[in-house]
Amino acid sequence: MPLTLSHCLPTDAPELARASLAIWSPIPRNKVAFGKVPESSRLKMYERDFYDGMTAKKQYKLPQRKHYLKVTDDATGEIAACGVWVYLPEGYCPEDDEEVVMGLLPEGANGELMREFCGMTGEMRGEHAGRHKAHWLLWLLGTHPNHERRGAAAQLIRWAFPHADAAGLRCYVDASKLGHPLYRKCGFEDVGEMRLDLDKYEGGKGMGVQRWVAMVREPQKMR
Numbered sequence: 001m002p003l004t005l006s007h008c009l010p011t012d013a014p015e016l017a018r019a020s021l022a023i024w025s026p027i028p029r030n031k032v033a034f035g036k037v038p039e040s041s042r043l044k045m046y047e048r049d050f051y052d053g054m055t056a057k058k059q060y061k062l063p064q065r066k067h068y069l070k071v072t073d074d075a076t077g078e079i080a081a082c083g084v085w086v087y088l089p090e091g092y093c094p095e096d097d098e099e100v101v102m103g104l105l106p107e108g109a110n111g112e113l114m115r116e117f118c119g120m121t122g123e124m125r126g127e128h129a130g131r132h133k134a135h136w137l138l139w140l141l142g143t144h145p146n147h148e149r150r151g152a153a154a155q156l157i158r159w160a161f162p163h164a165d166a167a168g169l170r171c172y173v174d175a176s177k178l179g180h181p182l183y184r185k186c187g188f189e190d191v192g193e194m195r196l197d198l199d200k201y202e203g204g205k206g207m208g209v210q211r212w213v214a215m216v217r218e219p220q221k222m223r
Contacts, residue, residue: 003080005155008068010054012079016070017046019079023142027176029117029196032204036108045106053084063090066139069159071152080147083156084140087163091132094122113201120194121174121212128191128214129172136160138173153179157186164219171217180213188215 008016021043024030034042054068064086071081105111129135138160143153157173164171174194175183192214198204 002074003071003150003152003155004074005069005071005159008050008054008070008082010051012070013047013051013054015079016050016082017043019082019144020046020050020142022144022146026145028198028204028207028210029113032198032201032207033110033113033117034106034108035203036110037106038108041106041108062088062093064088067159069156071155073147078147079144080150081143081152081156082140083138083142083153083159085156085160086137086139087134088130088137089134091134092125092129092137093131094119094126110201110203113196113198113204117196120196124174124192124194124212124214125172128216130170133170134167135169136164136171138171141173141179153182154186157183161187161217161220164217165222168219170219173215175213175215177211180215183215186217187220188217190214191216 021039025034025042037045050068053066067085067087069083069085070079072078073080105114125137129137138157141153141156160171163169171188173179173183173188175188190213194212194214196210196212198207198210
């Protein structure tokens with residue numbers, strides 16, 4: 001069945017939230033961070049973040065332009081995958097990144113874990129993405145479990161490449177263990193890593209150390 005890539009609309013926020021719940025709930029970090037948060041509250045959190053991001057209700061200190069994208073199954077109309085590419089014209093500064101500074105979390109969320117994770121992510125991005133240089137950041141990417149291995153994620157990853165190549169800019173992503181092989185296949189290379197020990201947090205015993213890899217794709221010459 002064919003898949004179609006397009007920009008998201010604010011009206012997609014509820015379906016994007018439902019897809020996000022299916023995509024990210026099984027991830028170890030999220031099990032620990034949001035394990036005590038009711039499903040209804042997590043849905044509201046995801047829907048609010050998507051809607052506010054697309055309607056510009058959320059203001060950022062860090063100059064940026066976000067592109068909310070989706071890949072839809074043509075036969076069913078379901079969102080198979082979603083992603084957010086961010087163009088950062090002045091580079092990346094973790095001190096001005098609200099994801100690092102922390103916003104509102106639902107009641108029951110493990111704020112300590114999220115602060116450590118976002119802080120480590122910010123430091124890694126600042127070091128490898130380009131603190132004062134324009135670049136593209138793949139801020140979010142996920143495939144619905146019902147639509148895995150159909151090429152939806154690869155479509156979303158490659159969406160920014162023509163824009164980056166035309167301007168001579170690099171692309172950056174924080175890759176999880178699951179996504180790392182696909183990013184390599186799409187032309188990203190490892191430049192650093194971070195590790196988060198989930199065992200030390202309530203509800204994380206036995207989950208061990210999780211690893212994320214800083215990856216960069218350098219601009220390619222246009223043919």
